[in-house]
Amino acid sequence: AQSVTQPDIHITVSEGASLELRCNYSYGATPYLFWYVQSPGQGLQLLLKYFSGDTLVQGIKGFEAEFKRSQSSFNLRKPSVHWSDAAEYFCAVATLTSGTYKYIFGTGTRLKVLA
Amino acid sequence: GAGVSQSPRYKVAKRGQDVALRCDPISGHVSLFWYQQALGQGPEFLTYFQNEAQLDKSGLPSDRFFAERPEGSVSTLKIQRTQQEDSAVYLCASSFSTFQGDEQFFGPGTRLTVL
Numbered sequence: 001a002q003s004v005t006q007p008d009i010h011i012t013v014s015e016g017a018s019l020e021l022r023c024n025y026s027y028g029a030t031p032y033l034f035w036y037v038q039s040p041g042q043g044l045q046l047l048l049k050y051f052s053g054d055t056l057v058q059g060i061k062g063f064e065a066e067f068k069r070s071q072s073s074f075n076l077r078k079p080s081v082h083w084s085d086a087a088e089y090f091c092a093v094a095t096l097t098s099g100t101y102k103y104i105f106g107t108g109t110r111l112k113v114l115a
Numbered sequence: 116g117a118g119v120s121q122s123p124r125y126k127v128a129k130r131g132q133d134v135a136l137r138c139d140p141i142s143g144h145v146s147l148f149w150y151q152q153a154l155g156q157g158p159e160f161l162t163y164f165q166n167e168a169q170l171d172k173s174g175l176p177s178d179r180f181f182a183e184r185p186e187g188s189v190s191t192l193k194i195q196r197t198q199q200e201d202s203a204v205y206l207c208a209s210s211f212s213t214f215q216g217d218e219q220f221f222g223p224g225t226r227l228t229v230l
Binding site: 006032036041042043044045046049051090092095096098099100101103104107 | 159160165206215220222
């Protein structure tokens, strides 16, 4: 079955500390992977995406993610967290079935940043 | 407009009422998606349009849910005889083409509360 797992529901880090948010996926074909951020009252904003090439992808706001096929993982990282990064983060895989596609999202990780 | 817009932003309905939620995608975007996001969960796929054609409605939870995009631009999600379990945020997203790796641009959502 196609699925995305984000094992950490909540993460708290201090401002300036490094961050890693975990994402594991289950999908039989070549995965198209995305990380989105959702701030309160806002729509989802794309941070970065991967579907081929270099397994380390750079995104906006200083985020990066590494695709590891052997571990079916696509973890999001940031070297130094800012207070404005506090939000909910969603990992998603784009699946293709019968010629149409859709995203399957994880349940999200809520990030809290301590001053 | 510059982004995806949705209206109303908030809707309170009494159980049994019908509601209609509107989505204005980015002009020229071929693909349009509806997702349902329950509290504390990730978005879950409801339905997909390619222009005016509804190609996938596998995520609609019951026959009380109906979506249309008659002219290939604006879309409406209608819920008949609302139930309390329909309370959620309904997200609309659009993308430029039908390519699986395209970014989906999300609207701010409509928060539906059924009393």
